[in-house]
Amino acid sequence: MQNVYLDPNSYVHLQNVLFERSDRYNTNNCREPVIFLSEYCSKRGINLQTIDFWDREKASAQDIYVSFDHKFFLRKWYWRKRNPQYPRVDLAKFKKRILFHFEPPTVMAEIRYIAKSAMRAYDKAFFTWKIPGTNAQYFHTPQAHEGLFFEYWQNENRAFLTLINSNRSSLSRYKELLTERVRAILFFGKTHDIDLYGFGWDARPLFPYWFSGDAIRKTYKGSVEDKYKTLSQYTFAFAVENCELPGYITDKVFDCFYAGTIPLYLGAPDIEEYIPKDCFIDMRDFRNYEELRKFLKQLSQEEIKTYKENGRRFLESEHYKPFTKEHFARLFVEACQDA
Structure with missing residues (x-):
């Protein structure tokens, strides 16, 4: 049996909590890709x-270290303060060191500056966006679900527009789109067209929108327990990534497809290489929000139905497979088993 030790993307996931379905952090089954990965690995030895299960004294020279996100030394120090179970690890003790980096600079600001040097600590490094001029390999963020939720997808009694996101802040403004979400909320809030959901919107908005809190709160409907059920109550939803990086495509656009909601997408500039354009509305096609609103209001029910059907066909096609948990599990195992 090959031992692989996974350094998770949060200290709350230690003690193999990362692989538990019942844990409170497994919202909307977001852990399904890693739970599936654990089962997939077990079947393959x-x-x-x-x-935290790695023991320096009992370690084998055949052990493999895999990190979900690269931890800068200050981040490791902070984690140990929050959870003493987070161990000090000697990477030289492992046969192989592999990185799967998920979070972009808007979430982990330091990675913009240390990505190239970080790669030297690993035998293989995979990122969810493309980094030209390096040996970094590109992979897609694995999605938790195989296809649409038909009960939600078929709902026809829908309001106009929603945005479901937390009110994030960031130390890095590099290619960020967090403020673009705020601009969208403020514009469609004035026209009374949007319902806002997510955590943190009762706090002060991002600079330069510090004084727009009252306008934002007028659109705010609270947090959600089931984002797919909430999405299914709307015809359109903003699917705006945290940042604009080549290849960086997360669950935001797929969540809309699952619920039969048409995504208004902004994020990866090369999105059409992976998802057909007839599945979503590209916000870059419009000079401003007034143009976008006019376009949305003029769409016929037949045109809306076509977008919805195109999203369903994409989920059922070969093009969706690179985003699945099965694809990620195969990539993970191949990285561990390659000589």
């Missing part, structure tokens, strides 16, 4: 555990 790989014992996958979180890094």
Whole structure:
């Protein structure tokens, strides 16, 4: 049995909590790709555990270290303060060191500056966006679900427009789109067209919108327990990524497809290489929000139905497979088993 030790993307996932369905952090089954990965590895002779199970004294020279996101030394120090179970690890003790980096600079600001140097610490490094001029390999963020939720998808009694996102802040403004969400909320709030959901919107908005809190709160409907059910109550939803990086495509656009909602997408500039344009509305096609609103209001029911059907066909096609948990599990195992 090959031992693989996974350094998770948060200290709350230690003690193999990362692989538990019942844990409170498994909202909307977001852990399904890693739970599936654990089961997939087990069937192939790989014992996958979180890094706190690694024992320096009992370690084997055949052990493999895999990190979900690269941890800058200050981040490691902070994690140990929050959770003493997070261990000090000697990477030289491992046969192989592999990185799967998920979070972009808007979430982990330091990665913009240390990505190239970080890669040297690993035998293989995979990122969810493309980094030209490096040996970094590109992979898609694995999605938790195989296809649409038909009960939600078929709902025809829908309001106009929603945005479901937390009110994030960031130390890095590099290619960020967090403020674009605020601009969208403010514009469609004035026309009374949008309902806003998510955590943190009762707090002060991002600079330069510090004084727009009252306008934002007028559109705010609270947090959601089931984002797919909430999405299914709207015809359109903003699917705006945290940042604009080549290849960086997350669950935001897929969540809309699952619920039969048409995504208004802004994010990866090369989105059409992976998702056909007839599945979503590209916000870059409009000079301003007034143009976008006019376009949305003029769409016929037949045109709306076509977008919705195109999203369903995409989920059922070969083009969706690179985004699945099965694809990610195969990539993970191949990275561990390659000589």
